[in-house]
Amino acid sequence: MTSILHACAANQLLAELPSAEQDAFMAICDTVQLTFGEVLFQPTDTITHVYFPIDSFISQIVILNMDSRLEVAMAGREGMLGISLVLDIAETPLLALVQGEGLALRINAASFQQLLLNAPVLHQRLKRYLYVVISQLANSAACIHFHRIEERLARWLLMTQDRAKSDSLQLTHEFLAMMLGVRRAGITLAAIALQTRGLIRYHRGEIIIIDRPGLIEAACKCYTDDCALYTKVLML
Amino acid sequence: MTSILHACAANQLLAELPSAEQDAFMAICDTVQLTFGEVLFQPTDTITHVYFPIDSFISQIVILNMDSRLEVAMAGREGMLGISLVLDIAETPLLALVQGEGLALRINAASFQQLLLNAPVLHQRLKRYLYVVISQLANSAACIHFHRIEERLARWLLMTQDRAKSDSLQLTHEFLAMMLGVRRAGITLAAIALQTRGLIRYHRGEIIIIDRPGLIEAACKCYTDDCALYTKVLML
DNA sequence: CGCCTTGTGTACGCTAGCGTGCCGACGCTT
DNA sequence: AAGCGTCGGCACGCTAGCGTACACAAGGCG
Structure with a gap:
């Protein structure tokens, strides 16, 4: 109970x-x-x-x-x-x-x-x-229309991390490609970029978020806007 | 009254x-x-x-x-x-x-x-x-993500015609560009394509729909899907 | 009437992202 | 230990659409 x-x-x-x-x-x-x-x-x-x-x-x-x-x-x-x-x-x-x-x-x-x-x-x-x-x-x-894959990927990882409550996400590039409506190869390039910037690390089906503040920086403002809206409407 | x-x-x-x-x-x-x-x-x-x-x-x-x-x-x-x-x-x-x-x-x-x-x-x-x-x-x-400007423009014109109940729409390319979130020049090209196909005619701030069935053909299926959904949910 | 604003045609190089295909590496299964 | 399926890196040429810029035309206004 x-x-x-x-x-x-x-x-x-x-x-x-x-x-x-x-x-x-x-x-x-x-x-x-x-x-x-x-x-x-x-x-x-x-x-x-x-x-x-x-x-x-x-x-x-x-x-x-x-x-x-x-x-x-x-x-x-x-x-x-x-x-x-x-x-x-x-x-x-x-x-x-x-x-x-x-x-x-x-x-x-x-x-x-x-x-x-x-x-x-x-x-x-x-x-x-x-x-x-x-x-x-x-x-x-x-x-989705205006922002680039890298920004959208960063946003998506942040949103997922919020819900999974873990720094480690079990995700393949293939799956991310479907979610964002882009090519698998497009995800690979964006992921490489984020990894090179030291924001994430990943390896065969697992993505680990290393630098969350940095990732927020890399994501489009839509991420923080979304969070702010939720808080404003539901937490008042 | x-x-x-x-x-x-x-x-x-x-x-x-x-x-x-x-x-x-x-x-x-x-x-x-x-x-x-x-x-x-x-x-x-x-x-x-x-x-x-x-x-x-x-x-x-x-x-x-x-x-x-x-x-x-x-x-x-x-x-x-x-x-x-x-x-x-x-x-x-x-x-x-x-x-x-x-x-x-x-x-x-x-x-x-x-x-x-x-x-x-x-x-x-x-x-x-x-x-x-x-x-x-x-x-x-x-x-918006998957379809090309020409298809989206056709869809948009159809939706507008439905509401304006007139074949003649008062619209500039500039305005359409803002609506679709694209360049003005992009609209011009799409409009030329639709005109060449004999679906619309236009002239300085006015667009005239000539061949509505043809325009439906040229639009993405989203147009008819939208209409069908409205009918299904609200006209039953 | 001519001016000036507004709308449209077009051209330039550029970028993001596409479709595709291939290779190598990982790691699970047997 | 070997084999195989999955996953990721990468490269190819290609397209849609971008930003910009300029020229011309239409039409309202003084």
């Missing part, structure tokens, strides 16, 4: 809820282990469950014409997956891919919607979270 | 509402004329009014680092401006620029939120609209 309580507090959207809401949440959620590469939703799937990651994290990916892919959002312990249920829409336009293994709290869609009716604080918080997601989507569109 | 009624039906989000909701809406809205180039919201502005365009339309633009700009959404008679109020957030992350002159219905933010409490059909419809906007934002990010 205390482990669930602890787990609950481990997702930022659920932290410091009124105890009545937290109890109601705990009563209907279960804890699941997400494994790397698991696909939680396919585009146009009906959402059957929502997820609140604890130490896992999930990439949300647009698929264009069956071949081009691009990550447009990420959900870790600061967020959730299945946010469109807040709008009473049980569908998602994005592919949800588990990108960091770990635990998540899961709730059945119907129970979740029922819960929201009696959990005004959580409901309001999720609406704010949705606003943040929308803003970040809009910013990402511009970031 | 009948003119307001007519105007009301002229925005698709308001069409065929239960008469009680429509009456309530009409009681608190007023009709305003929007002029070309008018800025309705600045990023991080507090939203004081929401707008339901009738024959006007509005570009929503991300501003990155004070200099790079990119249109990420458009609101015409099929949509509204100020949608984040549906989430009880009276703020917008985007610049809202009147891009097609014309009429719009305007409501004070507080009245609008009050109205939503007693207008379940409208409320539900706006939540669906918000879902469409989110999906389109995600798709746009990928479209």
